Amino acid sequence: MQTTGRTSKTELRVRWGETDAAGIVFYPNYYVWFDVATHELLRGRFERGFGFPIIESGAKFHAPLFPDDSITIESVVADVRTKAIRLEHTVRRGETLIATGFETRVFVKLLVGGIEATPLPDDLRNFLRGS
Amino acid sequence: MQTTGRTSKTELRVRWGETDAAGIVFYPNYYVWFDVATHELLRGRFERGFGFPIIESGAKFHAPLFPDDSITIESVVADVRTKAIRLEHTVRRGETLIATGFETRVFVKLLVGGIEATPLPDDLRNFLRGS
Amino acid sequence: MQTTGRTSKTELRVRWGETDAAGIVFYPNYYVWFDVATHELLRGRFERGFGFPIIESGAKFHAPLFPDDSITIESVVADVRTKAIRLEHTVRRGETLIATGFETRVFVKLLVGGIEATPLPDDLRNFLRGS
Amino acid sequence: MQTTGRTSKTELRVRWGETDAAGIVFYPNYYVWFDVATHELLRGRFERGFGFPIIESGAKFHAPLFPDDSITIESVVADVRTKAIRLEHTVRRGETLIATGFETRVFVKLLVGGIEATPLPDDLRNFLRGS
Numbered sequence: 001m002q003t004t005g006r007t008s009k010t011e012l013r014v015r016w017g018e019t020d021a022a023g024i025v026f027y028p029n030y031y032v033w034f035d036v037a038t039h040e041l042l043r044g045r046f047e048r049g050f051g052f053p054i055i056e057s058g059a060k061f062h063a064p065l066f067p068d069d070s071i072t073i074e075s076v077v078a079d080v081r082t083k084a085i086r087l088e089h090t091v092r093r094g095e096t097l098i099a100t101g102f103e104t105r106v107f108v109k110l111l112v113g114g115i116e117a118t119p120l121p122d123d124l125r126n127f128l129r130g131s
Numbered sequence: 132m133q134t135t136g137r138t139s140k141t142e143l144r145v146r147w148g149e150t151d152a153a154g155i156v157f158y159p160n161y162y163v164w165f166d167v168a169t170h171e172l173l174r175g176r177f178e179r180g181f182g183f184p185i186i187e188s189g190a191k192f193h194a195p196l197f198p199d200d201s202i203t204i205e206s207v208v209a210d211v212r213t214k215a216i217r218l219e220h221t222v223r224r225g226e227t228l229i230a231t232g233f234e235t236r237v238f239v240k241l242l243v244g245g246i247e248a249t250p251l252p253d254d255l256r257n258f259l260r261g262s
Numbered sequence: 263m264q265t266t267g268r269t270s271k272t273e274l275r276v277r278w279g280e281t282d283a284a285g286i287v288f289y290p291n292y293y294v295w296f297d298v299a300t301h302e303l304l305r306g307r308f309e310r311g312f313g314f315p316i317i318e319s320g321a322k323f324h325a326p327l328f329p330d331d332s333i334t335i336e337s338v339v340a341d342v343r344t345k346a347i348r349l350e351h352t353v354r355r356g357e358t359l360i361a362t363g364f365e366t367r368v369f370v371k372l373l374v375g376g377i378e379a380t381p382l383p384d385d386l387r388n389f390l391r392g393s
Numbered sequence: 394m395q396t397t398g399r400t401s402k403t404e405l406r407v408r409w410g411e412t413d414a415a416g417i418v419f420y421p422n423y424y425v426w427f428d429v430a431t432h433e434l435l436r437g438r439f440e441r442g443f444g445f446p447i448i449e450s451g452a453k454f455h456a457p458l459f460p461d462d463s464i465t466i467e468s469v470v471a472d473v474r475t476k477a478i479r480l481e482h483t484v485r486r487g488e489t490l491i492a493t494g495f496e497t498r499v500f501v502k503l504l505v506g507g508i509e510a511t512p513l514p515d516d517l518r519n520f521l522r523g524s
Contacts, residue, residue, distance in 0.1 A: 015425070015428070015429050015432075016282055016283065016288070016428055016429075016432055017282055017288045017290060017425050017428055017429075019282050019283040020278055020279055020281050020282065020283070021278065021281040021282070021283070021285045021286075021328070021329050022182060022184070023283045024184075024283075026166075026278070026279045027162065027166070027185045027188065028159040028160070028162035028163045028166065028279060029159070031158065031159035031162055032159045032408070032410050035157075035158070035159065035408070035409055035410055036408050036409075036410075039408075039409055039460075039461070043461070051153060053153070053155075053192075053195070054158045054192055055191065055192050056189070056190065056191045056192065057158065057189065057190055057192075058187070058188065058189030058190070059187065059188055059189070060186065060187045061184075061185055061186050061187065061188075064184070066283070067282075067283050067432075068432070068436070146294070146297070146298050146301075147297055147298075147301055147413055147414065147419070148294050148297055148298075148413055148419045148421060150413050150414040151409055151410055151412050151413065151414070151460075152409065152412040152413070152414070152416045152417075152459070152460050154414045155414075157409070157410045159410060163277070163279050166277070166278055166279055167277050167278075167279075170277075170278055170329075170330070174330070197414070198301075198414050199301070199305070284444060284446070286446075288428075289424065289428070289447045289450065290421040290422070290424035290425045290428065291421070293420065293421035293424055294421045297419075297420070297421065313415060315415070315417075315454075315457070316420045316454055317453065317454050318451070318452065318453045318454065319420065319451065319452055319454075320449070320450065320451030320452070321449065321450055321451070322448065322449045323446075323447055323448050323449065323450075326446070
């Protein structure tokens with residue numbers, strides 16, 4: 001049984017422009033970071049002509065972040081299905097839990113004028129499972 | 132029994148800069164729009180010194196959006212609790228369902244150096260319930 | 263002699279997420295709005311397969327903007343050259359001058375794997391000149 | 394005579410979300426990076442209660458950037474006036490010149506409900522001059 005798959009760790013510093021007039025990070029930026037973290041995890045792992053568009057995402061926000069805060073995003077491939085994966089992201093500042101979130105993404109072949117969901121190739125599947 | 136509360140409708144046109152190299156809207160921008168729609172719904176409804184920070188959000192993406200697409204965001208206050216509300220947002224391009232999402236927000240008093248969750252005042256509660 | 267060309271007017275409301283921890287609009291967003299205004303002005307005026315990438319921009323910031331401020335961007339095609347145009351943008355909140363800026367953009371044909379600067383077609387040139 | 398002042402170097406990787414439907418970086422993001430680079434250069438160099446709001450910026454774009462490109466931003470304090478500074482930024486991908494730009498920023502004291510331009514303190518001035 002597979003409990004968790006491939007992991008990655010992304011370190012960022014909160015940009016001034018990622019905050020809002022409340023003095024804390026504007027929440028859509030957490031999803032920007034999830035996307036950055038997912039690109040870190042997947043970089044170089046599949047061929048041109050394929051993609052991983054998102055079909056669902058979500059996040060819980062536990063504590064605010066301030067300008068210049070240094071954060072770590074731990075990502076894990078929590079589920080590998082035939083044509084889709086679920087990634088889970090945990091944002092921390094030092095030991096403090098800041099936010100948790102997930103992304104569900106479908107593997108697609110890019111066609112002229114569209115996309116088509118397609119099964120994950122074996123090598124990509126194995127990589128995602130961390131095996 | 133209250134099933135739905137206050138609603139609002141926000142019309143937007145997809146900005147060129149909201150798309151990404153896949154030619155479609157970069158997904159964190161849906162949350163930017165949810166935030167815009169929530170501000171539309173709440174505008175002028177509570178006093179300075181209070182706020183509605185987010186504690187949870189999520190979205191499902193049904194169909195992509197392209198540059199210049201005209202969209203409508205229908206928002207509804209789906210739940211009104213003592214100190215928190217849940218908003219649900221539906222994004223459509225014409226008749227086409229593009230995305231659905233939600234935000235859970237807590238009502239807070241802004242203090243020096245922090246915030247404190249506080250019960251919704253009656254007039255705000257009534258407004259949110261659409262009554 | 264041609265002093266000014268085609269104009270357009272774009273109305274926007276400052277989004278909460280466009281501000282930063284100083285409580286005012288984060289300055290790169292002015293360029294986002296310039297781009298929005300330029301798309302307004304050019305919409306539907308040239309064929310697919312062509313584009314107007316930017317080669318220079320600049321702005322002066324006269325007064326800050328706050329969340330929810332309603333603004334007007336007046337844009338004018340200030341110069342039409344063989345293969346390039348200069349747009350000038352003025353941002354106002356009511357009567358108050360907020361910012362001025364410009365963009366220089368080159369007209370290009372999109373090729374496989376690149377772009378090529380190309381002369382403005384006559385109808386586009388006439389439109390840009392406001393004639 | 395002082396020709397150049399304090400310098401800094403900022404390394405970034407282009408985020409997927411920083412590109413647009415043309416497949417290249419959406420130009421306002423260069424200003425986001427200039428702001429990041431300026432914060433790098435100024436970090437910890439002045440007290441709370443002061444700020445460096447922008448009054449002018451500009452950029453020339455020489456070559457496009459693509460998703461995942463690794464870039465370096467070299468910044469220099471090109472001018473130190475009584476109450477204002479000019480920073481110049483150069484963006485490169487390896488040896489390739491991508492963009493150049495500048496920011497003019499005023500040193501201000503943050504007051505209740507406003508700001509006031511104020512002379513740079515000596516230690517900050519010396520730091521900025523690179524002396």
